[in-house]
Each structure stands twice: as structure tokens, then as C-alpha cells.
Amino acid sequence: MSVELSGLSTTEVVGKIRSGEISSEELVRACLDRIEKRESTIHAWTFLDPKLAIVQAQQCDTSEARSPLHGVPVGIKDQFDTADMPTAYGSPIYEGHQPGADAGSVARLREAGAVILGKTKLTEFALYHPTDTTNPLDPARSPGGSSSGSAAAVADFMVPVATGTQTVGSIIRPASYCGIFGYKPTFGSISRSGVLPLCASLDHVGLFARTVEDLELFTKVITGTHPHHPSMRTAQPTDFDLRHPDDLERPRIAFVKTPQWPELDVSIRTRLEKAAAQLGEDGAEVHEISLPGKFGGLVEAQNTILEVELSCALSYEFENYPDRLSDLLYGVIEQGRSVGMDKYFEARKLAAECRWESSALFRDHDVLLAPSVRGEAPVGLGSTGDPLFCQMWTLLGLPCVSLPGIQGPGGLPLGAQIIGPMHKDGLALSVAGWASRRLCRLP
């Protein structure tokens, strides 16, 4: 019973809560039961206080519905400040740290009546040093990072939705490895306020869920008008249908092999090509396109911007707690400190040019389809995998949705990303949902 209930999507469950068929408390208890059963294997949570979660649910059950997701639990990556739960940013330096306020996005979720279930594990300062979180599809493998706990918790049916951040590839990559949807919105469209800043030019706040409808519903609540607004209070979940373009029956998809394509193993390339062909057979207009030459420099530019901005952001920790930083992170910060501002400005200039030129990619196509990852989730927990195939899109700031449905050579999900034009997140989500339904039928 617990598993089935905790495995429902938000859009499935809110109707049941609204009609009184189930209570928020029952739903939250189902999630907590699932966590109790599985957490010793998955290690998705860094803070979880079942009593606090149940109290929130009971408050929801006895108060008027405040939004379409009233009473629904959500997992919060431990990079987001929470006023009632400690927040350690994945670093021993901040063990037990209690922020004084909620992050903007968390405050919006609470205001809308969401139950803040707990805080999910992340790699050290959302970068490379891994957690002990395992991949629910194969606990001998990494769930990816940095939003390791959020991806694993959603994939393992512990919670329907969880927040994430992406500075390099921290949403798209774990979503791919765990076989769920990961959504990195248009740069800046979900508030980063109260989320530990690493790189102002790259940090994105996004979400994980098992359906694109859930992603859209949560995004609307976080970014939308006042959740107390009458239009929100009376809205039915069905009001929040994705905005399908008129021609979504025949989406125009550009299959982009990107300059990093040759780095993929042949077995991976074949599967992605097969998936693109399948979407064509299923009614999409699929064309292969290549990117302008200068886009080839974006991965290096992303690295430069990351190193410089990160090394400034973590100056205090670098100077005061060098022994409590991993060698890996210490090295990245030190490297960033040796990069001259001229090189940094050159990298930003290239990014600005390519951002501008990227709009031309969508002249004849609704969205792009590109690889998410090098392959299936890596075996062992020593690394969260390579973000290479995410870097360019993070720097461009375009909305990206990692879609499950493509199977890798080892039978695990491979992930591919649908990339939309700037600010057309609904379109990217719609096509990702459409494509995923079709690809799931592939062997």
C-alpha cells in the first residue's frame, strides 16, 4: 500500500487529497514508510524528522487548500536554506548549521501548502566529491551528482518531487542515471535566493520528478503569482496541463550531435541515433544539425567561468578551513585562483555570443535533442560521472529536460536531453514528455 501511494505522481495524488479519498498525512506516512524501508540502501537523506513532516501534513489536512499542490511532500536539496531544518551544503564545515530563513523557492512551496519532507544529500558544495547515495536501479552504481539524494529519492518513490541545482551537470546527469525527469529551467527563471551560491553565471535551480506534469505544476507554484491568489486557490489540477504547441503532434526536433559526440562509445551513439529515428517514426520531424564552430569552445569556457567564480565564492572556506575541503575541491579552487581575469572575460564573451547565436538554432526547430551523459550510471560510488554533455547547455542557459526512456547497453537508463529555446520551458517539457512516452516502448 505504502509503495503504491508514495509512487503516485503529484498530479495523480492531488485529486485524491482534494476529494478526501486520502489525507496529506496518509501520503506523507506512505513516503516515510518507503524511506524507512529503503534508506539503509539508498542513503538519499541528510536530514529527516518524521514528526516534523507529519505535523506539517496534519496542518495541511486541517486548513483550506492553498494551491494545487497543497499537502504534497517535496524533498529539498541540502543546498537550499530551510528555517526549520539544518543545512550543511554537503560540507563538514557546515555540519549542524541552522539558517535563519527559508530559501525563496522553499518559502514559496511552504506558502503553497507543500510539506517539506526533509533535506537530500548532495556532493561537497554541489561539486565533485561524492556522497554515499546509491542508484535505486542498481545500488552498486552512482546516482550521479551533485543532486544525488534528490534524484535517488524521486527515482526510489520516496517522494514525488525534489529540488536540485545545476552549475555544471547536477540535474540532467543524475536524472539520466536514475531514469527520471530532470528539469534545468531557463537560466534565472527559478529564484536562487537562499541557495548557496557557487557561480553566479552558471547556478540554476531546478527539479526532479517522475512526470513532466509534476515538473510544470511545481514550477508554476514556485515562480507564479501569489499562491493565495484566488485563481490559484480554486484551480483544479487539470488547469495546469502543459501548454502543447498546436503542432506538438508533429514536433520539429533537431538532433544535435555536439562537438563532444566523438567521445561517446559506439554502443551509446547507436542507441541515441536509434532513439532519434524512433521519434521520427512516431511522428516527429527529426533533422540532424551541427552547431556553429565557435560552440566548440563552450566546454572550456564553462570550466574557466566555473573555476574563477567558485574560487571567489568559497574564499572564506578556502582560507579558514582548508583541511575540511576535499583535495579535489581544494585543487579546483586553487586552479581558479590562477586564472587571469582576461581569460575569464574571454570565456564570458564567448558565452554571450553563443547565447545570442543559439536563437538561430530554433528557427526551423521546436527543440533540440542531445546526449545527456556519456553512458549509464558509473559502477561504484567513487565518482558521480562526467558532466561533459551538460556543460555547454548550462553555460548557454537554455531550458533542458532530461528524459527517461532510452535503455543503455547494460539495461540501465541512458538519458537524453530536450533543449528548448530561451524562456520556452513549457515547450521543452511538453516535447520531453511526448518523446519519453514513445521511447519507453523501445526494447
Next chain:
Amino acid sequence: MSVELSGLSTTEVVGKIRSGEISSEELVRACLDRIEKRESTIHAWTFLDPKLAIVQAQQCDTSEARSPLHGVPVGIKDQFDTADMPTAYGSPIYEGHQPGADAGSVARLREAGAVILGKTKLTEFALYHPTDTTNPLDPARSPGGSSSGSAAAVADFMVPVATGTQTVGSIIRPASYCGIFGYKPTFGSISRSGVLPLCASLDHVGLFARTVEDLELFTKVITGTHPHHPSMRTAQPTDFDLRHPDDLERPRIAFVKTPQWPELDVSIRTRLEKAAAQLGEDGAEVHEISLPGKFGGLVEAQNTILEVELSCALSYEFENYPDRLSDLLYGVIEQGRSVGMDKYFEARKLAAECRWESSALFRDHDVLLAPSVRGEAPVGLGSTGDPLFCQMWTLLGLPCVSLPGIQGPGGLPLGAQIIGPMHKDGLALSVAGWASRRLCRLP
């Protein structure tokens, strides 16, 4: 003696510290003496612990010089987190709040051996609700905001340099009213980490000083390579000369009247035109240019982006402490919550287009010259003045330097801004210094 010593610029004083002529402790005591004498009139500081400042100075005096600004005091706007001083962000909600870490820029300054003198007053959450800080040039007038205390402290010779932030016009405006240099860098070029975020698309970290040389020196230390790097330790202050372009003897200045020009009083227009003409007589090539029509929409776009991003960032405070927000701020947040995402995205799209097109403005000109403010500092402390003439440039992200030297009809400084091309901050600073020296001779 105190006044003279606290009135020296950093570039003047570091030579004396290095040669042993004065100690950091003497300098800091001179600043504290000046503050003691004047603070009951100016109200620039929200936290000042003289003992803590002197201990820092003594540590500098007994340790090896760590950078060219070793031992120099700096004021920190109380929007920047400091690990050893409370940080209240200009709001009663955060009275007594003690952050766990320094902001990235503060950490860099400490590492370089700067003395963190104290925290300066700002308007409520760096927006409109004023402080009791007065204008050192006429205490019956506002120093401008939101960086009120930083601008007043520097203008009153309490400290040579202070940090600021600009989301609307919070550096350029107070610098203009107080008759000092204010520097809003290229968007994103000084780390915002640990600075309370209000609007991710608009927040800039910058500086106030009485010379452009000080602005450049501090910027290099905050953004530069590892301050412990041998090249920094051995550098003489003179190594940090501004990078004058070869042709700075004849800078090419575009005088931009902006779409808001008609809002200026004739007495102000005349003075700005006279200043532009004076620069031409003094050797600059000055041409009047107008902006492309679509730039006329930038002020409204800036407002839209401000309201939406602010209303997300302050969601926690809005929901939990509505009674401790000023009516003014409460109204702005409420307004932001009624703006649809489509309007917000349109505003961002216009900004991206104009940012791209702004590079053409610099094809035939080194820099732009534009008004900073409507006029002299407003009488009374009820308002920090109108940021109208800053909004467009903040949204475009171009480097801006407010230069003193133009006198208003009431004998107080008027301020004008030199705007450079993206990432050419050194050029904007150089021309601002050049122009200010010439304008100071005007009656």
C-alpha cells in the same frame, strides 16, 4: 592630524605603511577618531567595534605584507556577510543576525590584509526605505541609497574605501550626491557570494572611494589571483596604475542624453552640457549620440525584473514577518507577485537584445557620458532620491563610474557617469579619473 591621515587615499597611504612612516594601527585610529567626531551627525555605521578594528590593525603591523593594501581599513555595507560582525541587511527582521562565514569579497579583502573597520548602514533590504544617514556635504540632505552609509563614510573621510551594491541605482546615485567616485563594475565581475541576493539579474557588487586608483586597487585584490601569489606580495602600489589606453590623451566620449533626458530640469541639463563641452575643450572628442528606440523600454523592463525577482527572493520575509517590512517594500513585493511570467520573460528578452546591441555604441567611442541623477541630493531624509538615470545601465550590466566634479545649482555635486563597454572597466575608470580632474576646475 587624524583628519589628514584618515583623508589620505589608499594609494597615498600604502607607501607610508610600507616604508614604516605610519602603522596600520595609526591609520585605523585616525579613522576611528574621525568617526567618533562625526558619527553623531553622519550616522554612517550600523556596527563598529573599535577594539576589533585595532586588533586587526595590530595583526597587520606585526605580519608580513600580504598585498598592496595590507593594513588599509575598509567599510563593508551591511548587506555583506561577515563572520565576526552581525549583519542585518537593513531590516529589523535580521537585527543581531550573525552569519557563519564572510562574503567571498570580504574573505578576499581579509586575506589580502585589509582591516574590516565596520559595517555601514543601508536602506531596508537595499531598496527604498531610508536610513538616518546624512549627507556629509549638507547633513540636511540625503546621502542617497541604498549604500547610504558606505557613500557617506567615504565622503566624510572616515574610511578610504567602502563596498556597495547596485540593483537599481544604489552605488552611482549616492556617489553622485556625496561627491565621490562610485563604481558599479561589469555585471558579475565581482563575486556576489555572501551578499544578500535580491535580484539575480540585477545585483552588482561595487565600491566607493575618493580616487579611481583606489577603486582599481581594491577591485584587483578582490577579483585577482591569489593575494598570496608572489607577484602580489612584492608588487609596489605603483604597479597598479590604471591601464590608460594609448589614446587616452584624447578619449572619445559619446554624450548620451538617454530617453529620460527630458525629465531633467533645465538647470541640470545646462550643467551637464557645459561639462561635456568642457571635456571637449580639454582634449576629448565628444559627440552627442542617441540610443536605438528600443532602449526606451529598458526602464520599465528593469522595474518588471526587479519586482518579480525581489518578490521571490523575499518570500520568506513576506510570509513570516509582514509587520516588520516597511509599507513601501511590502507594496513592491505584492506588486511583483501580480506580474505574470510572460511579462517578466519579455522584459528579460528586451534586456538581452539591448545588451547585445549596446556593443555597437562603442564602435566609434571609448566610453559614454550620461546623467547619474536628477539633480543634487534631495533635502530631508525621507527619500534617498530617484534612481531613474541608473536603471537602464544596471540592466545592461555595463561598467559605470560616477564621477565627482560637476557642481549643481545649489553648489552641491551633481554627478555624471562614465559608462564603458562590457568588461572594459579599466577604461571606464581611467576616463572617469581623467574627466573628474578636468571638471573639478569648473565654477
